[in-house]
Amino acid sequence: MATGTNIRTYFNGTWHDSDVPIMTAADHGAWLGSGVFDGARFFDGVAPDLAAHCERVNNSARALMVTPTVTADEMVEIAWEGLRSFEWGNAVYIRPMYWAIDGDITAIVPQPDKTGFALCLEEIPMAASDASVRLTRTRFRRPVLE
Template sequence: MAVGKNIRTYFQGTWHDGDVSVMRAADHGAWLGSTVFDGARFVNGLAPDLWAHCARVNRSAEALMLRPTVSTEEMVQIVWEGLGAYAEGAAVYIRPMYWGIGGDKTAIVPSEDQTGFAICLEEIPMAPESATTTLGRTRFRRPVMEDAVVNAKAGCLYPNNARMLAEVHARGFGNALVADAMGNVAESATANVFMVKDGVTFTPIANGT
């Protein structure tokens, strides 16, 4: 799903111009949801958190029982090669991703024999500094480890975010303020959330949701 422009795709060892097809209908990720990704930013010629995002996508793959096939260091190098085709002032969203291809004898557990890997670079402008939104509470909550793979940035978690957004959009709000399983404020449906009161910044406690 392209939301920006000027897309480049790294797949099967080389960079391609455009939004290249990378997954087949019978791949484990296509029909059983074993997909993980991460999102870093290239802005003003810099990608300050690129290594951390590449490291996290490898951890996410392991959480979904997928075997990472590209080291963090190699992934960072591949991304920088791909970014070389963009203008210096371009704002680029960087998405490395893995998905399952085969399954075990039950088909449910992804096989470690083969893992799909791609990187998608997409030119998407940053939101203006003056951007604002409104928050509405949602009845849908963040899951816990016993319910879902919350230790991964996994595609299968995002339908929950989608129904949060659909619910609050129907009531006229711009984003959803989401609670954890205990009812504490966790984040919004699309971003972290924090509050400043009397000069003190408060953030939700990291509790594994």
Template sequence: MAFGKSIRTFWDGRWHDGDMAVMKAADHGIWQGTSVFDGARWFDGLCPDLDLHCARLNRSAEALMITPTCAPEDMAAIIREGLQAYGPDQAVYIRPMYWALHGSDLGIAPLAGATGFAISLEEVAMPPADFATTVTRTRFRRPVLEDAVCNAKAGCLYPNNARMLVEAQQKGFGNALVADALGNLAESATANVFLVKDGVVSTPIANGTFLAGITRARHIANLRADGFEVRETVLTFEDAHAADEIFLSGNFAKVTAVKAFDGTEYPNRPVTARARQLYWEWAATAA
């Protein structure tokens, strides 16, 4: 099932209209889960940090022992070519992907140099600027690098995120705040997280249990340039309850305000609004 509409697929060296079939039944990626992707965005005629997303895809592939086959700058050029079919009033989710085609002698490890590559462009609207979600805790946690490929944006990691999200939604919330292996706050089920207390912005320190995102780094840089103190530190769920604001940071929405964490409400969210404003201003100048 497609995520959006007006889909275009880059596969086998050219762009195709529609949702193309690109994998075969015996591909290693389909039965052993050796697949990676990255997500970028096109909105308001802008495509911020596209080069960084393409570069991260290749690093993710290497983490899963998949051989990257497209240089980041070439990948970005292919994506920009594909985006020419969309208008500036359309928002597009950009998803370049690699997967392993063949396995080693025992079938488990991917075979070097045997890589599938495709890019999917899907029209998916940006959430409204005033959208705010609710969050709760989940019993599921982020793994550590010794247990899973936490240093990659790998498809095999997302079933864990899915059960976090579904658990939260079954409890009546929009998302989940997730613990790391030590029980400290790591991220949400879908994005990185920031807390605001007395004007100071904090985010969980990157400890290898979650992907410290490209958009997260952009918010840190933007807020610091605007005069905010931003701390990367160990945070607890008690810190989240004591915060004045919480917002989520990910490629899909860039900034998502949180209006409540269980019984704690956050009615006033000026720093969240400023983070959003700073991101859109930066994106316009960086284009």
């Protein structure tokens, strides 16, 4: 779902200057939902907590039994490499992602050596500096195993 402009995608070890297709219909992640992503922002020449976002996507992958194939440090390097092609001052959404490609004999558990990885960079403006949000609290919460 592209919502911005000027999209660059790192896939199969190469940068592509477009929103390239990265999954097939039979990929485990497409039909069984074994995919994860995290989102970071680049603005005013900085990408706050980029390393933490990259570490979190690896942790999320492991939580779904998807084997991470890129270290957080490597992801940070890949992101900065791609960000160099954007004009200074443009805000960019940074999305590292993983998905399982194949499942084991049960078709449920992802195969550890079959993981897809991509990193998408997409120009999406930041909210205006004077924008505001109203927050509230509620007694309701998501159901969790206790």
